Amino acid sequence: MATHALNPAAVPAYRGGLYEWLTTTDHKKIGIMYVINSFLFFLIGGIFALLVRTELAAPGIQLFTNEHVYNEAFSIHATVMIFLFIIPMLAGLGNFAVPLMIGAPDMAFPRINALSFWMLPLGGILLLLGFLTPGGAAAAGWTSYPPLSEKGALASPGPGQDLWIVALILIGTSSILGGINFLVTIFKMRAPGMTLFRMPIMVWTMLVTSVLVVMATPVITSALVMLFIDRNYGGSFFNPATGGTAVLYQNVFWFYSHPAVYVMVLPAMGIISEVLPVFSRKPLFGYKAFIFATAGIGALGFSVWAHHMFTTGAVFLPFFSLMTFLIAVPTGVKMFNWVFTLFRGQLTFSTPLIFAIGFLTMFLIGGINGAFSASVPIDFALQDTYWVVAHLHYVLFGGSVFGVFAGLYYWFPKMTGRMLDEGLGKIHFVLMFVGFNLTFFPMHMLGIQGMPRRIADYASDAGWNDWNLLATIGGFTIAASILPFLWNVFVTLRNGKIAGDDPWEGNTLEWATSSPPPPYNFDRLPEIRSERPLFDARHGHLGHGGHGRRGDADAVPALAEGQHDSQGPTA
Amino acid sequence: MSTSPRKRPASEALVAGGVVVLLIAIIGLVFLSGAGSALYPPKAATIQAEEVSKLYNIVFAIAVAIFIAVEGLIVWSILRYRRRPDDVDLPPQTHGNNLVEALWTLIPTVIVLYLFAISWQTLNTVDYTSFANGQQPDIQIHVLAGQFQWQFEYLDSNGKHLATQTKPLGEGGGMAVPVGKKVYVTLSSGDVIHAWYVPRFLFKRDVIPGVTNHFEFTVDPTEAGQTFHGQCAELCGTGHNAMHFDVIAMTPADYDAWLAQLVVTANATQPPPPSGTPTLQLAAKNIQFEATDLTAPANSPFVIEFKNDDPATITHDVQIRDSSGAVLQTQDTIPGGSSANYQYTPLAAGTYTFFCSVHSNMTGTLTVK
Numbered sequence: 001m002a003t004h005a006l007n008p009a010a011v012p013a014y015r016g017g018l019y020e021w022l023t024t025t026d027h028k029k030i031g032i033m034y035v036i037n038s039f040l041f042f043l044i045g046g047i048f049a050l051l052v053r054t055e056l057a058a059p060g061i062q063l064f065t066n067e068h069v070y071n072e073a074f075s076i077h078a079t080v081m082i083f084l085f086i087i088p089m090l091a092g093l094g095n096f097a098v099p100l101m102i103g104a105p106d107m108a109f110p111r112i113n114a115l116s117f118w119m120l121p122l123g124g125i126l127l128l129l130g131f132l133t134p135g136g137a138a139a140a141g142w143t144s145y146p147p148l149s150e151k152g153a154l155a156s157p158g159p160g161q162d163l164w165i166v167a168l169i170l171i172g173t174s175s176i177l178g179g180i181n182f183l184v185t186i187f188k189m190r191a192p193g194m195t196l197f198r199m200p201i202m203v204w205t206m207l208v209t210s211v212l213v214v215m216a217t218p219v220i221t222s223a224l225v226m227l228f229i230d231r232n233y234g235g236s237f238f239n240p241a242t243g244g245t246a247v248l249y250q251n252v253f254w255f256y257s258h259p260a261v262y263v264m265v266l267p268a269m270g271i272i273s274e275v276l277p278v279f280s281r282k283p284l285f286g287y288k289a290f291i292f293a294t295a296g297i298g299a300l301g302f303s304v305w306a307h308h309m310f311t312t313g314a315v316f317l318p319f320f321s322l323m324t325f326l327i328a329v330p331t332g333v334k335m336f337n338w339v340f341t342l343f344r345g346q347l348t349f350s351t352p353l354i355f356a357i358g359f360l361t362m363f364l365i366g367g368i369n370g371a372f373s374a375s376v377p378i379d380f381a382l383q384d385t386y387w388v389v390a391h392l393h394y395v396l397f398g399g400s401v402f403g404v405f406a407g408l409y410y411w412f413p414k415m416t417g418r419m420l421d422e423g424l425g426k427i428h429f430v431l432m433f434v435g436f437n438l439t440f441f442p443m444h445m446l447g448i449q450g451m452p453r454r455i456a457d458y459a460s461d462a463g464w465n466d467w468n469l470l471a472t473i474g475g476f477t478i479a480a481s482i483l484p485f486l487w488n489v490f491v492t493l494r495n496g497k498i499a500g501d502d503p504w505e506g507n508t509l510e511w512a513t514s515s516p517p518p519p520y521n522f523d524r525l526p527e528i529r530s531e532r533p534l535f536d537a538r539h540g541h542l543g544h545g546g547h548g549r550r551g552d553a554d555a556v557p558a559l560a561e562g563q564h565d566s567q568g569p570t571a
Numbered sequence: 572m573s574t575s576p577r578k579r580p581a582s583e584a585l586v587a588g589g590v591v592v593l594l595i596a597i598i599g600l601v602f603l604s605g606a607g608s609a610l611y612p613p614k615a616a617t618i619q620a621e622e623v624s625k626l627y628n629i630v631f632a633i634a635v636a637i638f639i640a641v642e643g644l645i646v647w648s649i650l651r652y653r654r655r656p657d658d659v660d661l662p663p664q665t666h667g668n669n670l671v672e673a674l675w676t677l678i679p680t681v682i683v684l685y686l687f688a689i690s691w692q693t694l695n696t697v698d699y700t701s702f703a704n705g706q707q708p709d710i711q712i713h714v715l716a717g718q719f720q721w722q723f724e725y726l727d728s729n730g731k732h733l734a735t736q737t738k739p740l741g742e743g744g745g746m747a748v749p750v751g752k753k754v755y756v757t758l759s760s761g762d763v764i765h766a767w768y769v770p771r772f773l774f775k776r777d778v779i780p781g782v783t784n785h786f787e788f789t790v791d792p793t794e795a796g797q798t799f800h801g802q803c804a805e806l807c808g809t810g811h812n813a814m815h816f817d818v819i820a821m822t823p824a825d826y827d828a829w830l831a832q833l834v835v836t837a838n839a840t841q842p843p844p845p846s847g848t849p850t851l852q853l854a855a856k857n858i859q860f861e862a863t864d865l866t867a868p869a870n871s872p873f874v875i876e877f878k879n880d881d882p883a884t885i886t887h888d889v890q891i892r893d894s895s896g897a898v899l900q901t902q903d904t905i906p907g908g909s910s911a912n913y914q915y916t917p918l919a920a921g922t923y924t925f926f927c928s929v930h931s932n933m934t935g936t937l938t939v940k
Binding site for chain 1: 609610611612613622623626627630631634637638641642644645648649652653654655658661662663664665666667668671672675676679680683684686687690691693694696697698718762763764766768770771773774775776777779780781782784785800802803804805806807808809810811812813857858881885932
């Protein structure tokens with residue numbers, strides 16, 4: 001039997017209870033804490049979204065005492081969702097899955113890993129503390145363009161904006177540390193046989209994501225530091241009134257924040273690239289092309305930032321327009337890879353697959369409506385309207401969030417050892433899918449008909465009432481969809497079906513150990529001869545040779561079916 | 572165990588295909604019924620917007636075609652390739668196909684290059700300015716944006732000041748332009764970033780402090796007499812949602828008369844108040860009145876000596892309303908850095924509210940006794 005025996009004694013066992021969770025350096029526990037923390041912020045960000053949608057349900061100022069509070073609500077909604085939910089949620093799922101998927105016992109730097117996590121709740125609390133300060137929380141939008149975010153009496157005089165800056169610097173530092181940790185882990189800690197082109201796509205997307213994080217995050221940190229100096233130490237980087245340049249901030253901000261879109265969507269693409277093959281019983285169609293497309297998106301992602309600034313009159317329009325159009329090509333390659341993975345497969349519609357298909361159908365719209373904004377003249381009409389709000393939510397909610405839930409349903413059995421209920425999962429999906437489209441599709445109409453984003457109120461004769469009411473109804477439907485999910489987690493943790501090592505007939509190494517895995521992850525590893533080592537162990541050479549071009553012809557079964565015994569001690 | 576080619580009843584393909592056709596039909600019906608027309612831009616009001624509208628139609632047609640093709644393939648796959656109880660053997664383990672992968676890389680590349688090319692062509696129309704091409708525009712207007720009002724300064728052909736339209740919307744304010752004429756607009760802001768946006772022009776441009784942006788448009792001659800709603804599109808603070816303006820399209824003759832009237836009004840000197848008229852002092856700074864309690868004599872005309880200490884782009888006035896909210900006396904707004912002697916007619920004894928018509932947060936109590 002060709003397995004690699006490992007030495008469990010080399011790794012300490014878990015300690016008990018709360019003390020363990022507070023002091024752990026175990027990547028799985030840190031990953032789970034990332035997920036829980038991010039989910040709590042998802043709920044907080046969602047409440048702000050509901051407040052915004054409630055205010056916009058009808059013309060007039062009803063819910064908020066004045067427009068300033070409304071501005072706080074949408075600013076904090078976006079900041080929380082981007083920096084405290086999607087980015088760390090995906091980093092958390094990566095934290096849990098990546099070492100398992102490459103057959104490593106932990107991340108390369110376990111203590112730095114713990115530090116990266118603990119900076120997140122700290123940053124989040126600082127951000128929300130803004131509500132207790134005079135003037136309230138940051139209210140200049142998640143982009144916080146100066147001069148509005150500067151300190152002047154007519155801009156953002158209160159300390160809420162400073163707390164926003166400090167929180168984002170903390171969260172950014174957490175991202176950079178995490179990115180370096182992922183890079184070192186992926187390059188240095190792969191199991192024998194796990195060559196780069198046998199790595200699961202999830203690991204590849206985390207690799208490219210980490211490169212983006214490490215290269216781009218220091219840039220926004222510099223913008224934030226400059227803004228902080230402007231506000232507190234008499235600097236004049238961005239304030240034209242004192243000789244600064246307002247557009248400079250936008251360049252530096254988007255140099256990070258556009259690649260950040262890929263930080264938010266590439267790992268979700270990685271998740272569904274794991275889910276679709278497993279539930280189709282087929283390999284990912286075009287594995288290597290998918291990897292090159294991922295790398296291509298990462299590289300092109302650094303040359304499109306100014307498409308957020310077409311209307312400033314301060315950027316070279318044809319270049320950024322061309323680059324933005326071109327980025328559709330590798331993205332389209334991926335879309336076809338996914339669809340052709342389903343094509344002629346044997347699909348089992350478990351909840352992870354349903355959410356992954358939700359990703360496909362919605363991200364497609366988010367890609368197509370992005371092409372309108374890549375066209376500069378059309379962007380002149382659409383920029384800063386609700387069209388953009390629709391577009392970004394089709395990418396980040398229809399794409400990333402559906403991907404996140406696919407990942408949560410997929411790995412929940414590995415994290416906890418128990419299976420989430422399929423029926424509740426499907427109720428969750430249907431409500432969320434319907435609610436999502438009700439909320440965000442009408443925003444296309446609102447945007448093209450002229451409703452600007454970030455307005456607290458609109459005229460009752462503008463013709464926007466019905467679409468806005470529909471969007472608000474959709475928003476509450478999304479909120480309702482979270483309840484069956486929470487109930488599902490609650491009842492499953494108390495009394496769920498035992499998952500076993502490999503409930504989905506998975507392809508990748510995390511399914512070769514117990515659920516949940518022992519502290520050191522693996523007692524033994526199967527041979528790794530392709531990107532689907534467990535498939536090889538289950539089906540032998542059947543996946544290769546004869547039916548396609550990319551398999552390793554010499555792949556041999558490593559573990560006969562039913563023999564992948566990996567009953568490590570469970571926590 | 573072996574992989575096997577699929578043996579599927581033909582009826583399943585019929586069902587799957589039928590559902591795909593049905594979905595396409597539903598999408599088609601939505602468009603034909605008119606609900607889909609909300610996805611098209613509003614009627615273009617300028618010759619530039621007309622070009623953007625045509626471009627939009629092309630992009631939209633391609634987008635719908637791609638959407639139906641890919642979404643149809645997804646729906647087909649999930650209906651057709653469900654795993655059935657007798658599916659024990661693996662499906663064919665297809666790892667890829669060089670030909671189709673090359674095709675779905677090359678064809679989208681051609682499509683996006685085409686989209687880029689036609690977008691660039693349209694951009695040349697939208698971004699055209701007379702000055703950049705050695706010509707003279709017909710009309711020059713300098714737009715000043717400030718929290719939270721627009722002012723429109725009319726310039727002569729040499730760029731010299733003629734008159735500034737400072738009135739807020741609803742009190743005769745707005746940006747009048749002649750139809751069929753090349754209108755060259757420069758934009759400047761004195762505080763934060765704003766954006767000049769008129770939905771029916773399918774156009775917006777940021778108004779950035781420290782930078783003067785410019786653009787040119789020509790209103791379609793058939794639109795004479797129309798008013799186009801415009802609004803700030805870049806978050807600019809508390810009153811962002813209330814920063815509206817109108818573009819009023821006039822025949823050239825009407826426009827000339829309107830501008831002449833504006834010049835007369837702007838240059839008119841107000842008759843001084845009769846000597847001995849009670850005078851109150853009031854100043855505004857940082858979008859706040861510096862006093863929130865004023866007292867005036869009953870049944871007597873009075874004057875408020877009003878000083879606007881904000882930046883030049885921020886305008887204020889001092890109007891009076893009664894406790895029911897009915898506006899009793901209006902005044903013209905003045906830009907920052909200037910002052911005015913507002914004259915009011917006699918009021919009966921009582922308590923009134925004075926307020927700035929531009930900034931809803933600026934109010935105070937006027938006690939008349």
